[in-house]
Amino acid sequence: MVEPGITSSPADSGHTLRGSIGIPGIVFLVVAAAAPLTAIGGALPVMLAISNGPGVPLAYLAVAVVLLLFSVGYATMSHHVVDTGAFYAYVTRGLGTTPGLGAAGLALLAYTAIQAAVYGLAATTLRGIITHYGGPEIPWWVLAAVLLLIVAALGYRSIDVGARVLGVMLVLEMGVLTVLAATILVRGGPGGYSATSFAPSTFFHGAPGIAIMFAVASFIGFEATAIYGEEARDPRRTIPAATYIAVVLIGVFYAICSWAVVVAYGPAQVEAAAGADTSGLVFSAAARYLGTGYADVMNILLLTSLFAALLAFHNAIARYLYALGRQGVGPEPLARTHHRHGSPYVGSLAQTVSAAVILAVFVLAGSDPVLNLFTWMSGLATVSILVLMVLTGVAILAFFARHRVDTRIWHTRVAPALGLAGLAGITVLVLLNFTTLISGSATLAAVLLALVVVFFAGGLLLSRFSPSAR
Secondary structure (H helix, E strand, C coil): CCCCCCCCCCCCCCCCCCCCECHHHHHHHHHHHHCHHHHHHHHHHHHHHHCCHHHHHHHHHHHHHHHHHHHHHHHHHCCCCCCCCCHHHHHHHHHCHHHHHHHHHHHHHHHHHHHHHHHHHHHHHHHHHHHHCCCCCCCHHHHHHHHHHHHHHHHHCCHHHHHHHHHHHHHHHHHHHHHHHHHHHHHCECCECCCHHHCHHHHCCCCHHHHHHHHHHHCCCHHHHHHHHHHECCHHHHHHHHHHHHHHHHHHHHHHHHHHHHHHHCCCCHHHHHHHCCCCHHHHHHHHHHCHHHHHHHHHHHHHHHHHHHHHHHHHHHHHHHHHHHCCCCCHHHHCCCCCCCCCHHHHHHHHHHHHHHHHHHHHCCCCHHHHHHHHHHHHHHHHHHHHHHHHHHHHHHHHHHCCCCCCHHHHHHHHHHHHHHHHHHHHHHHHCHHHHHCCCHHHHHHHHHHHHHHHHHHHHHHHHCCCCC
């Protein structure tokens, strides 16, 4: 029996998702969204160049600790709230319908923005690979459209199909990074095997706040474990385990890989090296330690890493739309599931259309796919997801204070409160350094932050004027 005030998968809606993914499948889905090769090959060199240099590995571990504390309450609440709306459902159960719909607006903004950002970077990466091997110069938006169609086809089908595709891609990209890190750490670098990266004094060198800001951006996607609760085997066991595994895996993996890059160039030289060759730092290390052929393979797998992230975010957005349709807040067709695949196929189609519209806007404006589309949208997504997690942290504390369904103090009070405090601190750091994150002006930063407010306020207004929401 379901406790009062607690939701499970609705049995009376007539719209049911189907799937049978286990812990490995969900871990693949969420870690793929974090795109490890993209984080290490793309974001890490920027972090090394402009933040705290050799102290970056400790930044990943610090963020992982905060997210683990948040995950304790998040995973505990998943025992009592099984809903594809995830953050939206959690905030609704903890704080009420009005803030819940505000959270839904933020979630749709965050995942839509980060997916649009990845389309820009993925299309540019694909174009670079084609020209590298003697192919023609193809406009980036044409390649983005091809990727969009492939993602749409996979997103339309069962979640099990997507999980298998992402699983293969994730194993490949993490495999090449593992081999690179192991080779560097076996052979050593100009500074030997210095562990100075994990010293507090090194962490506080330079601008640690910027390192924390980029590190948390590299974790975006881990929180999506709860989205797949209705398509998982034994969700009350699967979702908590997948959440913990995803956070630990991402945090430890990023810390080891970033430390290996520091070792490859030396703690004293890595900042200068990253500043001189930001886009090629990691690939140059791969060519030096394992040969140019290996670096070429990494470039190709960077594309598959980005594609995996596209598919993971597509699945997440489709399920948010499905949840809104099922609750009567969004159009009813969004709640329809495919008779054969058991997938939220209408939500998937709607997501494909929205992504196409956003890409078209940037194309018509003549924007650069990396400097504008990727940078601006990833910054917007980072702020949105942080605000969303802070709201969820408050909702978790409120939920367990109201419903005495779990008496474990650590799981329902202490860890969630510590995680909330950490997330609030990180959010302040990101806001203070937001202009750096988007590589733009103060005016652009103000516009993007205003979008966060608009989407949250839109959800609040929907609650006020929608009979179904009330």
